[in-house]
Amino acid sequence: MSDGPETDWSLPDDLPAVREALTSWYAEDHRSFPWRETADAYEILVSEVMSQQTQLGRVVEAWEAFLDEWPAPEALAAADRADVVGFWTSHSLGYNNRAKYLHEAAEQVVEEYDGEFPETPDELQNLMGVGPYTANAVASFAFDNGDAVVDTNVKRVLHRAFDVPDDDSAFEAAANDLMPDGESRIWNNAIMELGGVACEQSPKCDSAGCPWREWCHAYETGDFTAPDVPTQPSFEGSRRQFRGRVIATLKEYDELPLSKLGPRVRVDYAPEGEYGREWLRGILDDLERDGLVEVVENETDANGGEAVARLRK
Known part of the structure; x- marks a missing residue:
C-alpha cells in the first residue's frame, strides 16, 4: 500500500x-522499435533525444540514418557540429540545440569517460543535455539500472x-x-x-x-479521465521552425549577409517590416547563445560593411 x-x-x-x-x-x-533490440547506451541515448518531440514511427528512419553516419560516440565526437545540426534540421527532429548537446555529450564520453558511458541515472546527468528523464531511460534500457x-x-x-x-x-x-x-x-x-x-x-x-x-x-x-497534457505548440510558423531554416540555409551557403539570409528564411521578409532585420537578429541571437551560429559585424569586403551570419564550426 x-x-x-x-x-x-x-x-x-x-x-x-x-x-x-x-x-x-x-x-x-x-511494437518493434530497433532501439528496443539493443543495450548500447549510445544508440539508446540517440533514440531518447530524437523521441522528445517526434513520433516514434518517424524516429526510426532518422535514428537508423544517424547511426549509419555516426555509428559510435567516437564518430559523433569527431564530426563537424554543423553537419550534426544540419542532419537534425533536415529530419525535422525539433530544437537544434539538442543536436548540439548530443554532439557535446559524445565528446564528453570520449574525453572524460574513455568511450564508456556512465551507468547510473545520477552519473548520466553529467552529460550535456541529459536531464533526469533521459538519464533514467538510458540507465534503464542500456544497463537495467534505472528507476x-x-x-x-x-x-x-x-x-x-x-x-x-x-x-x-x-x-x-x-x-x-x-x-x-x-x-x-x-x-x-x-x-x-x-x-x-x-x-x-x-x-x-x-x-x-x-x-x-x-x-x-x-x-x-467507466471514468477514463486522464491527467491534463500540455499542448505542444504548432511547429508551422513557429520560432523553432525559422531557427531550423536559418541553420539549413547557412549549411547550404556557408555564410550570408543578413540582407540575403532574411529572404531565404521567409518569403515575407521585409527589412523594415514586422519580419525584418530586427526579427532576424532575434533569431540569430538565440542561435548564437546556443553556440550554433556566429554573426560577424561590419564586414568590409564584397558585403559592403554588412553583418554576415555563418555556422559556428
Whole structure:
C-alpha cells in the first residue's frame, strides 16, 4: 500500500500478479522499435533525444540514418557540429540545440569517460543535455539500472488504473512501488507500451487486451479521465521552425549577409517590416547563445560593411 500526497490512493494487494500480467502481455506482443533490440547506451541515448518531440514511427528512419553516419560516440565526437545540426534540421527532429548537446555529450564520453558511458541515472546527468528523464531511460534500457520511468503515458495509466492523483510526487511513488526490483529495462518498456497502445487518450482496453482490466479503476467505473497534457505548440510558423531554416540555409551557403539570409528564411521578409532585420537578429541571437551560429559585424569586403551570419564550426 502507498499513500500519495493530499489524496488517498492504493495499489492492489496482489502486486506480483499485477506485475506478471503486464510483463507477460508485453512479452507476447509489442511494437518493434530497433532501439528496443539493443543495450548500447549510445544508440539508446540517440533514440531518447530524437523521441522528445517526434513520433516514434518517424524516429526510426532518422535514428537508423544517424547511426549509419555516426555509428559510435567516437564518430559523433569527431564530426563537424554543423553537419550534426544540419542532419537534425533536415529530419525535422525539433530544437537544434539538442543536436548540439548530443554532439557535446559524445565528446564528453570520449574525453572524460574513455568511450564508456556512465551507468547510473545520477552519473548520466553529467552529460550535456541529459536531464533526469533521459538519464533514467538510458540507465534503464542500456544497463537495467534505472528507476521507474514516469512519462505522459505512464501517468495516464497510473491515474486510470489505480486512481493515483494528478500529482508528480504521487506518480513517482506509485511507479517505483509497482516496478519489480532490478527489472527496469523490461518494466519501463512494458508500462510505456501499455500507455502507448492500450491506455491511449481514447482507451482500447478490450481490443488491445489490456492486462490490468481486472484491477483498473477506470475500467470498473467507466471514468477514463486522464491527467491534463500540455499542448505542444504548432511547429508551422513557429520560432523553432525559422531557427531550423536559418541553420539549413547557412549549411547550404556557408555564410550570408543578413540582407540575403532574411529572404531565404521567409518569403515575407521585409527589412523594415514586422519580419525584418530586427526579427532576424532575434533569431540569430538565440542561435548564437546556443553556440550554433556566429554573426560577424561590419564586414568590409564584397558585403559592403554588412553583418554576415555563418555556422559556428
